[in-house]
Amino acid sequence: MKLQKELRLKQPLASVNHEALLSLVRTSSLMQKLSDRFFSLFGLTDVQFNILMILKEHRTEGLSQQKLSEHLIVTKSNVVGLIDRLERSGYVTREAHPSDRRFNQIVLTRKGEKLEARIENRYFKEVDKMMNVLATSEKKAVIRAMERIRDYIGNNGA
Amino acid sequence: MKLQKELRLKQPLASVNHEALLSLVRTSSLMQKLSDRFFSLFGLTDVQFNILMILKEHRTEGLSQQKLSEHLIVTKSNVVGLIDRLERSGYVTREAHPSDRRFNQIVLTRKGEKLEARIENRYFKEVDKMMNVLATSEKKAVIRAMERIRDYIGNNGA
DNA sequence: AGACGACAGTTTATATATGAACTATCTCTA
């Protein structure tokens, strides 16, 4: 749908720049709402599934909350609550670091591993279905464009 | 920066589809963080400025909270708190609808109008600076690609 | 050895967001 209609704007957007920006933000927001609905089928949120995937990728070394916050690109104070909820649900545990008592090592439980495995394939299938509305060349163009925007932001006070 | 490095992934992303999706979500998230930092210079959040712009566009007819929630594409329960905070800051007021007491008409105060006017130009300048890292043809390609993705989502249970 | 600084995690206050249940008001229809 055209953005103008979707955002109920009275007039067309004055600048291509603003239109491109709103397109991105609006589309990303819709994608996240869709993924949240998908993961709610399994009693998870999108963020929680993301954490399970990250923990799976690092299951050999383990991850501290600090490192996890760097992977998620959120603050460490946010991670406290995220892990609280996943722990309450039984998907992860906080384990003591063998030599440094400042660290919590966050570890997937068997239950967490099983849930992640059960969801993963279905998730990637949904991703493929959505993104295949674009040709490969278009996807690559989007990836390059996004990278340039992020580089701008990174050099301007992110 | 390459997404793989930014997200601290051990291996390159297996599929272009997933990479394109994460590119979008990650870039949009960074853009929102940047805009939040910009608006905090004026004591606002990005969402609050967006509301002031929408109210300005509709200052002749006025907007109910319900209509506002449709413009913002959020739930009406969310709008309650957003307007509470803007009202507490003195930028908007809730006024009684002349004939239907169920409605709150949300109206910009003089103070809200002035603040919006003071920020607007500077905001669009920042938008231009960021988006001009892309050529016009690239922006248009992004706009079209985002539209196709939103159309997919709209037809698949959004 | 003791002090200081760095680092990990927590807490608190605040903002945004949803869905479900509720109140008040309005409208339509039997």
Added chain:
DNA sequence: TAGAGATAGTTCATATATAAACTGTCGTCT
């Protein structure tokens, strides 16, 4: 016209997110 259903807004429980202030632990440096 009385009751039923629709509509607008609020409240509550929950999840995500930040910044700032705090605690506990570790290392380093004198």
